[in-house]
Amino acid sequence: MIISTLCHGLTFQASVEETEWRLSPSIFECEMVQPIPHYGEAVFYHEAGEDLMFHLKTKKNLMGKGQAALHIEPPIWGPSRFAEDLGLVAVMQTSKPVKVEPNRANHMMQALIQGMQPTFTRKARYDDNEPIRISVSAANFNSFYQDYLGCVSGLLPVNFRQVAKSKVQFKGGGDYLDAPSKKKLDLIILYVKADPSIKALYIDGHSDSSGRRYNNRRLSEQRAVKVTEYMVKKGLDPEMFTTRYHGERYPVASNETRAGRVLNRRVTIRLEKEDEDMEEEF
Structure with missing residues (x-):
């Protein structure tokens, strides 16, 4: 010393x-x-x-x-x-x-x-x-x-903070997962498989306000289900998932602009750990 x-x-x-x-x-x-x-x-x-x-x-x-x-x-x-x-x-x-x-x-x-x-x-x-x-x-x-x-x-490519709250965007009126979206989901899947403290995933589908409300709700459902199915197919336990859909009810930007509608066409993915209370965020 x-x-x-x-x-x-x-x-x-x-x-x-x-x-x-x-x-x-x-x-x-x-x-x-x-x-x-x-x-x-x-x-x-x-x-x-x-x-x-x-x-x-x-x-x-x-x-x-x-x-x-x-x-x-x-x-x-x-x-x-x-x-x-x-x-x-x-x-x-x-x-x-x-x-x-x-x-x-x-x-x-x-x-x-x-x-x-x-x-x-x-x-x-x-x-x-x-x-x-x-x-x-x-x-x-x-x-x-x-x-x-x-x-x-040997480190994982991402940490919990980087994947705990994620989202993927969708084009137009479709539910197609493009390559960047799949790459983002693959990182989340990799982390969840590596961290046994993750106990739940919340998948929430959204749409913009174009078209009829009923159709928008169905479209947001299709998007949420598409994300859930992709992650389950990649090896995650289906029992971990809560899949919800909200149509145009929770915009994050103005639907009056093209840029705003792009942001509203999304699915959010939230991870929950054991003994952790997550705030509701759609």
């Missing part, structure tokens, strides 16, 4: 001997964690369907609220290498005080591969004159990096 109180402030960093990386792999997410003694954890988080993110995790944040400087610095065993400034990162008073977006998170990981150390610097929460530094050690990183890549290669 390194807790330095030199002129550059109080630094929290694992020593070379104590540095460890923990990888938690699954098809839904890859989390790579480095414990930082007396501070918390440095976490690289890669969710299915998303890019790499980074955050610090702590039970007590010693950095003051505001902006922390993020630098890529050489390790103590290679001080001749040049540091790199990655700009400022917001600091919040939460259990995850620092979050880094994908572009800089990937830059941080690349730096670790090269033996450099991402470091956050911010004035102390209780002392404006003392900087707090949180440094991620590069020791032993490369030996875990290949495991991380293996985890990423």
Whole structure:
């Protein structure tokens, strides 16, 4: 462990001997964690369907609220290498005080591969004159990096948020599922098969206001049934489905315009997990 109180402030960093990386792999997410003694954890988080993110995790944040400087610095065993400034990162008073977006998170990981150390610097929460530094050690990183890549290669192409509420559009007065619609449904099917916590799918058919109401209701039924049949044929349990149809009753745009009618010709697909209450949304 390194807790330095030199002129550059109080630094929290694992020593070379104590540095460890923990990888938690699954098809839904890859989390790579480095414990930082007396501070918390440095976490690289890669969710299915998303890019790499980074955050610090702590039970007590010693950095003051505001902006922390993020630098890529050489390790103590290679001080001749040049540091790199990655700009400022917001600091919040939460259990995850620092979050880094994908572009800089990937830059941080690349730096670790090269033996450099991402470091956050911010004035102390209780002392404006003392900087707090949180440094991620590069020791032993490369030996875990290949495991991380293996985890990423096994991630699903989408996550729950991306498929929990979806829709497919229809052209004119038909119920034909085009190639883009089938591709979207295939992703939903893939996710549902992989996630045993999904207990129900709600399929709701809609139409625009062109034509007679009775015909529109029948058309919305045909569209909803077409989606349900497609997903069941692809291997989903028919008992999971609730299929409904509403005709022109719930427009999401004005039926007075062509663009609005296009948006209203739709089937929505909602996934429900165990012990989760979903809001009604047509």
